[in-house]
Amino acid sequence: MYNIDDTIVAVSSGSGSAAKKIIRISGDKTFDILNFFAAQNFQKQRNIIHTSINVDDLELECRFYLFPSPNSYTGSDLAEIHIFACDEAVELIFSRFLTLGCRGALAGEFTYRAYINGKMDLSKAEAVAQLIQSSNQYQLCAAQRLFGGSIEKKIGQIRREILELLSLIEAGLDFSAEDIEIIAPKKAIETAEKIRGGLGELLSGSITFEQIAQAPSVVIAGDTNAGKSSLVNALIGTKRSIVSDQSGTTRDVLEHWLKLDKCDCVLFDCAGLVAEPTDILQTLANAAALRAIDDAMLIIFCADITKPDYSKDLEILKRLSKKPAIYAATKCDCLTDTQISTKLKSLTKLFGTDFTITSAKTGLGLEKLKELIEQNIITQTFNTSETAEKTALTERHKQAVIEAIKNIENACGELEKGSEEITAMLLRSALQTLSSFEAEHIDEQILETIFSRFCIGK
Ligand SMILES: Nc1nc2c(ncn2[C@@H]2O[C@H](COP(=O)(O)OP(=O)(O)OP(=O)(O)O)[C@@H](O)[C@H]2O)c(=O)[nH]1
Ligand SMILES: [Mg+2]
Structure with a gap:
């Protein structure tokens, strides 16, 4: 999908004759390209520079907002040019950036980089998408709830509990020939039931963005x-x-x-x-x-x-x-x-x-x-x-929790039967499902679906 090595450019504000336009650039070559474009020598430091640029023999007043990496929205070098100009002039500036080595950004690509560079987690990125799409205050409130959500923390805790149980069961399997009991079956069942309860609470105490x-x-x-x-x-x-x-x-x-x-x-x-x-x-x-x-x-x-x-x-x-x-x-x-x-x-x-x-x-x-x-x-x-007390979940999160609950319930059943190998497999499966909340495990297709909902420039 997105190549994160490119320096990307987009017009991030709406069109129209009177509006202030914002051109956004991000990537490793940002400062080089900017200096060439503006015939200046911008230092790589956070700054706002008021200057004028020449576009097609027109002198245009503008402000450059400079955000060197890592303290920028995307996490890489980023700059914004704020300018009062007609769409045609903005178009010219944009084309000039393309000829200087930038690539036109795809929908959601700035936020995708923020996510990849660890500036925001996926739920927050999804919340940004929802914020951008929000057509009324009601939806806006819902998106803000999602943005402030603490879902990762809660899921992280449950994953740790599953991992702990899984390691004990696997250790038990390793030592089964030596007749050493690492975790008593009763205790294992209790722990699995507790995990099941935690996931159930998360689900019943949640509300999906779609619902809101x-x-x-x-x-x-x-x-x-x-x-x-x-x-x-x-x-x-x-x-x-x-x-x-x-x-x-x-x-x-x-x-x-x-x-x-x-x-x-x-x-x-x-x-x-x-x-x-x-x-x-x-x-x-x-x-x-x-x-x-x-x-x-x-x-x-x-x-x-x-x-x-x-x-x-x-x-x-x-x-x-x-x-x-x-x-x-x-x-x-x-x-x-x-x-x-x-x-x-x-x-x-x-x-x-x-x-x-x-x-x-x-x-x-x-x-x-x-x-x-x-x-x-x-x-x-x-x-x-x-x-107000409910955790905001996306539909994707909700499906993952439902799936994990099924795995844990089946694991409880297997523990009762004494089949620890299948239990371990089911616990691994639950872990895998819940890892869809975390950055490193998101598959490309999900990412594409999430970020394609953005508009270009965001
Ligand atoms: N003067 C006056 N007549 C009204 C007003 N609202 C409704 N009516 C009349 O009351 C009658 C019933 O109106 P409806 O809107 O069909 O009532 P309804 O509750 O939908 O009726 P059902 O679908 O049969 O349950 C009609 O003759 C309307 O013209 C009003 O504000 N002022
Ligand atoms: Mg009627």
């Missing part, structure tokens, strides 16, 4: 005709769900993409819940709605403010799982302000919670509702003690 970063799902629930589909349409700003005054208009679970400021979410519109379905269509629609509710992270419970009686709504609420919920009073355009406040008081008393007043018709309360959805998602994902 995937769009959270929010479901609209309530009685039939509560104005659920109208509210969904008003929130997403298009008339996607069919609305009618007939009770039971929505049957299928409909999926909508709701754009919010800090995070997006998938908003599910589903059938109004019926306590006792009277036909097969109602039964199926009910079941689908309940499934969507179960899978969702957050419920928006709708109650029609114009209704005289809420016994059905209260029944429905009982059937909802104890999920976090936001309560919306719908169709508030139908009542006067005084009527609304009286009704709100009785709703609060009846349901034991506050309602947000909304109207799909006038747009009343929609911004407030969006804010509440966003706040709720962010709190649930990042601020609860439950998620």
Whole structure:
């Protein structure tokens, strides 16, 4: 894949007429090439030099940021040229570097070098990739969690325990003819079970980046005709769900993409819940709605403010799982302000919670509702003690831990049977699997997959 002996160059900032451009160079020949290019004599020391360069008879002001090895992002000599110039001028500078002996960097190649030179571990490199790709604050938080993860430390400890057990078992095999017991079978089983427990804890106490970063799902629930589909349409700003005054208009679970400021979410519109379905269509629609509710992270419970009686709504609420919920009073355009406040008081008393007043018709309360959805998602994902304590894993890490657990469980079984040779083989296999967390054992293909997710210049 990447040849790490080359000196590489890339434009690491975005294009556009006004933006500051950054050209990044890294590799052994960085300083030689730079001095030739700028007709200067830059010393190999950390520095910022404000100067001008001549490009195609144009004098351009720029700043050179110099980072000699090993104290640079990549670990090798690195320099950045920060310049305010049009794309064409930047293109010219870039071509000039190519003719001076640089090679255009491939996607993720700077971070790959940082990894190869031991400047960051693979999880951090993956986190950088995720940070670069993060399209919203929600994903950004998830990537930062991954970046700060302590997974290597935890895995390192478990690997040491496996290695210790393996060496005792192997020593036992070496001395088997002499009848010397290095480790008692009971003790070996106990140790293996402890290792299995450690891996299990790691898995149950973890959350994958994919889980954090995937769009959270929010479901609209309530009685039939509560104005659920109208509210969904008003929130997403298009008339996607069919609305009618007939009770039971929505049957299928409909999926909508709701754009919010800090995070997006998938908003599910589903059938109004019926306590006792009277036909097969109602039964199926009910079941689908309940499934969507179960899978969702957050419920928006709708109650029609114009209704005289809420016994059905209260029944429905009982059937909802104890999920976090936001309560919306719908169709508030139908009542006067005084009527609304009286009704709100009785709703609060009846349901034991506050309602947000909304109207799909006038747009009343929609911004407030969006804010509440966003706040709720962010709190649930990042601020609860439950998620805050979890170790962030990538899907690749998770698969490795699952595989190692299988090996250790099988090893326990073999120890019970007294077959120490197979046990040793299984322990070696677990070690091998867990070594995928460490630099020296990553195979090229995995590296390529990870670093190809980067953009050029990073
Ligand atoms: N005035 C007014 N009418 C509304 C509002 N929201 C919904 N309605 C009306 O209420 C009726 C039911 O609306 P829907 O959005 O279809 O209700 P639903 O909860 O999706 O109904 P089902 O899919 O049958 O469960 C329709 O006639 C809507 O026009 C609102 O904010 N103001
Ligand atoms: Mg509907």
